Amino acid sequence: MGRPKQFEPDVAVDQAMQVFWRQGYATTTPQELARELGIGKGSLYNAFTSKHRLFEMALRRYGEMRVAALEEILERPGPVKPLLRAALQRMAAVPDDALRHGCLAVNTAAELAGKDEIATEVVSAVFSRMERALRNAVERARRNGEIDASCDPDGVAGMLLSVVVGMNVLAKTGGEPQRRLRAVDAALAAL
Amino acid sequence: MGRPKQFEPDVAVDQAMQVFWRQGYATTTPQELARELGIGKGSLYNAFTSKHRLFEMALRRYGEMRVAALEEILERPGPVKPLLRAALQRMAAVPDDALRHGCLAVNTAAELAGKDEIATEVVSAVFSRMERALRNAVERARRNGEIDASCDPDGVAGMLLSVVVGMNVLAKTGGEPQRRLRAVDAALAAL
DNA sequence: CAGATTCTTTACCCATAGGTCAAAAAGAGG
DNA sequence: CCTCTTTTTGACCTATGGGTAAAGAATCTG
Numbered sequence: 001m002g003r004p005k006q007f008e009p010d011v012a013v014d015q016a017m018q019v020f021w022r023q024g025y026a027t028t029t030p031q032e033l034a035r036e037l038g039i040g041k042g043s044l045y046n047a048f049t050s051k052h053r054l055f056e057m058a059l060r061r062y063g064e065m066r067v068a069a070l071e072e073i074l075e076r077p078g079p080v081k082p083l084l085r086a087a088l089q090r091m092a093a094v095p096d097d098a099l100r101h102g103c104l105a106v107n108t109a110a111e112l113a114g115k116d117e118i119a120t121e122v123v124s125a126v127f128s129r130m131e132r133a134l135r136n137a138v139e140r141a142r143r144n145g146e147i148d149a150s151c152d153p154d155g156v157a158g159m160l161l162s163v164v165v166g167m168n169v170l171a172k173t174g175g176e177p178q179r180r181l182r183a184v185d186a187a188l189a190a191l
Numbered sequence: 192m193g194r195p196k197q198f199e200p201d202v203a204v205d206q207a208m209q210v211f212w213r214q215g216y217a218t219t220t221p222q223e224l225a226r227e228l229g230i231g232k233g234s235l236y237n238a239f240t241s242k243h244r245l246f247e248m249a250l251r252r253y254g255e256m257r258v259a260a261l262e263e264i265l266e267r268p269g270p271v272k273p274l275l276r277a278a279l280q281r282m283a284a285v286p287d288d289a290l291r292h293g294c295l296a297v298n299t300a301a302e303l304a305g306k307d308e309i310a311t312e313v314v315s316a317v318f319s320r321m322e323r324a325l326r327n328a329v330e331r332a333r334r335n336g337e338i339d340a341s342c343d344p345d346g347v348a349g350m351l352l353s354v355v356v357g358m359n360v361l362a363k364t365g366g367e368p369q370r371r372l373r374a375v376d377a378a379l380a381a382l
Numbered sequence: 383c384a385g386a387t388t389c390t391t392t393a394c395c396c397a398t399a400g401g402t403c404a405a406a407a408a409g410a411g412g
Numbered sequence: 413c414c415t416c417t418t419t420t421t422g423a424c425c426t427a428t429g430g431g432t433a434a435a436g437a438a439t440c441t442g
Contacts, residue, residue: 001440002388024302026217030430043390045431100305106360110301111215113363114291124364151380155373162374163350166357169297172304173315182346183353189342190381193418194408221400234420236401 009047012037017058021104024111025055025119056118062104063126071133080141084134085188088160092167092180103168110169131161138191147191156190163187200238203228208249212295215302216246216310247309253295254317262324271332275325276379279351283358283371294359301360322352329382338382347381354378 015037019028030051034041048054073087074080091103101107105123112119135157141147167180206228210219221242225232239245264278265271282294292298296314303310326348332338358371 001386003390003438003440005389006438023306024217026215029428031428040391041431042392042433046389051430102301102304107301109360109364110293110298113293113360115214120364124366127361127364152373152377154370155377158370158374159354159377162357162361162378163353164357165360166353166355169300169304169356169360170318170353173300173311173318175315179345179349182343183349186343186346186350186381187353187378190377192410192416194410194420196419197408220398222398231419231421232401233403233422237419242400 005047007037007039007043012039012047013054013057013061016054017062017104020055020058021062021107022101024107025116026111052116052118056122059104059108059119059122063122063129066103066105067126067129067133070130074133074137079146080137080144081146081188081191084137084141084160084191085184088164088184088187089181091164092171092184093177100172102172103165106165106168109165127161127165130164131157134160141191151191159190160187196238198228198230198234203230203238204245204248204252207245208253208295211246211249212253212298213292215298216307217302243307243309247313250295250299250310250313254313254320257294257296258317258320258324261321265324265328270337271328271335272337272379272382275328275332275351275382276375279355279375279378280372282355283362283375284368291363293363294356297356297359300356318352318356321355322348325351332382342382350381351378 016033019033019036023032028051030041030044033051033054034044037044039047044054048057070087070091073090074083076083105126108119109123109127113123114120135153138147138151138153138156138160142149142151142153163183167183171177171180207224210224210227214223219242221232221235224242224245225235228235230238235245239248261278261282264281265274267274296317299310300314300318304314305311326344329338329342329344329347329351333340333342333344354374358374362368362371
């Protein structure tokens with residue numbers, strides 16, 4: 001009962017995600033959020049308590065999305081190498097024109113890790129899950145005989161995650177997408 | 192002539208570099224800078240014009256340092272692979288206890304690339320020079336016969352740079368330094 | 383329709399950001 | 413020791429940050 005909300009909280013969190021993604025946490029202001037979500041500042045605080053909580057919700061949702069997308073690709077049946085290549089290429093392929101704001105998790109790690117406990121924990125969890133998905137894939141490839149048995153799945157997974165994270169940062173500074181694809185190939189040559 | 196400065200501008204830029212490194216650009220305030228540099232806010236503005244200009248100077252200096260350090264290692268005589276390993280390990284080896292604020296260039300790329308023209312240009316230049324140093328090393332190794340002639344130096348250099356950048360981000364979220372060293376080894380396995 | 387309850391609106395609040403300015407202080411040159 | 417120049421100090425300023433509160437609007441229950 002009571003007056004019904006005039007906006008969809010889920011949609012609002014998505015929109016907030018976009019804003020934080022574009023601008024970062026510190027440089028995003030409540031008024032900006034209110035404007036972009038199309039609601040008053042008061043409603044915003046009533047619904048989400050604080051800028052920080054809204055950010056947390058947006059970040060968590062973002063993490064779920066990305067992890068799920070990665071797992072979806074890597075768990076497909078068949079040979080693993082092409083899957084890894086597809087996954088990395090997709091993560092490396094920043095559309096180049098618009099949406100060059102990198103990855104929200106990476107940006108957040110750079111901006112807040114070590115300073116904001118919650119943000120640190122969330123991005124840390126995201127990275128761990130991605131690494132695990134990569135490690136699982138590598139192990140599967142090893143059992144398949146696709147790659148050499150002597151390789152260290154842990155090390156390789158960490159390396160692949162680093163590559164992806166690094167490329168997301170580098171993509172923000174310019175550079176052609178094609179170069180990134182070559183870097184992906186070089187990384188996969190380690191298998 | 193005129194009253195002499197009561198502080199060494201070079202030293203002040205170094206100190207400012209530390210502050211921006213720890214805290215990022217946006218979250219560092221003029222009063223904080225003044226306090227850390229041990230000078231009044233007025234002096235700060237008199238000497239450096241604006242927070243942004245001071246940041247630019249600090250960032251440029253930081254870039255010079257890191258690029259020079261990397262080149263110094265990679266240009267040593269002898270086999271290249273151990274040099275690459277040493278260079279990457281050094282860049283990956285965040286002391287873990289203190290100084291876990293990553294790399295100023297990486298942090299800046301994540302925070303400001305695409306929004307701040309000057310910052311973007313500076314970090315972009317730093318990354319380019321690092322990549323070039325890495326590429327030179329890889330080419331040398333290829334000429335030496337240390338690594339396979341079929342490898343793509345451009346792609347490998349881009350990959351190695353990505354690894355380093357990525358690890359600097361990941362290091363901020365925790366994780367043991369040892370894992371990073373294994374990731375470095377995995378990356379070098381691509382050679 | 384009354385009341386309870388929840389949302390929205392608008393005005394308001396304090397602290398800080400980033401910076402400026404006038405006046406005082408400390409040297410150099412004559 | 414007087415002036416000219418540059419630094420420093422400290423007060424001051426405007427805009428905005430992040431957030432709160434009080435009053436009004438919309439819905440459900442009875």
